[in-house]
Ligand SMILES: O=C(O)CCC(=O)C(=O)O
């Protein structure tokens with residue numbers, strides 16, 4: 082069955098299908114369809130223990146309920162790696178403040194041998210997370226590091242499934258990654274809420290955007306609706322949360338190296354109604370090696386797969402910013418530019434030259450970031 086590009090819901094793939102040689106081809110076929118026509122999918126029965134998901138989700142209210150000064154002690158501006166805590170309304174998408182509060186946390190990485198003066202500045206982007214004090218949320222760090230490792234395993238496996246679905250060898254995308262211990266992937270633990278009607282700055286939980294990298298694995302960690310994705314004719318389609326099910330989507334980087342076969346699909350999150358409980362979500366963004374220049378890699382896809390792209394129709398307008406002009410830069414530089422634009426306060430402190438380049442008139446006021 083082929084999904085029409087003007088989808089009205091996103092497809093659900095069952096990870097259990099991969100366990101048997103009889104059903105595996107069906108999974109690969111469905112993944113191909115989701116890659117080319119939709120750009121989003123639900124993965125049910127993922128190889129992440131339900132107990133681990135429950136454990137992580139149970140920490141979220143406690144994490145965000147920490148006294149403001151404990152959270153502010155972990156503020157992102159402390160970190161040249163753009164890892165740490167951001168207050169509600171600090172991050173911007175398309176120049177509008179997002180109504181979310183978040184902790185940016187990454188997979189563990191020994192940063193000692195990464196960046197020294199004289200090396201490319203983007204190597205500084207990867208480094209240690211700022212974790213809450215153990216006595217503030219006992220056990221959280223241990224549980225979350227285990228969770229990240231489990232999603233990282235899934236992400237490595239999924240890259241191979243994507244390669245296969247597009248007619249490449251299973252290791253056909255391996256060139257975009259360094260050895261596993263040299264890679265860092267990022268995650269965010271986020272809470273989106275509008276405390277009272279008076280404080281409503283926008284109903285933008287997260288503004289319309291594309292993800293930048295290869296694969297994103299999103300855990301919607303409360304039962305709020307809000308995530309929406311844009312189909313080919315520009316309609317916003319709901320992607321409601323489903324327990325123990327991941328939402329997986331494809332970023333601009335993957336779209337670019339697959340000659341547009343894999344769709345990066347525009348998406349946004351509507352903030353919950355004022356006065357309701359917060360919406361929690363945990364995206365995991367798979368990184369690629371920092372020195373890779375995507376435009377230098379030309380992959381050979383079978384003609385019968387390339388043909389499928391022509392059959393899906395042309396994309397209408399989207400509401401999102403585009404990243405593709407950066408494909409000739411090292412991927413780490415592209416990530417750094419994106420971080421500078423979305424967190425100018427961190428950039429001003431740690432990357433003053435880049436800050437001046439992107440904000441020649443100084444710190445942006447509301448609506449001018451990008
Ligand atoms: O919170 C969500 O459900 C999605 C967030 C998102 O799209 C992002 O952080 O890139």
Ligand SMILES: [Fe+2]
Nearest residue numbers: 290291292348
């Ligand atoms: Fe996103």
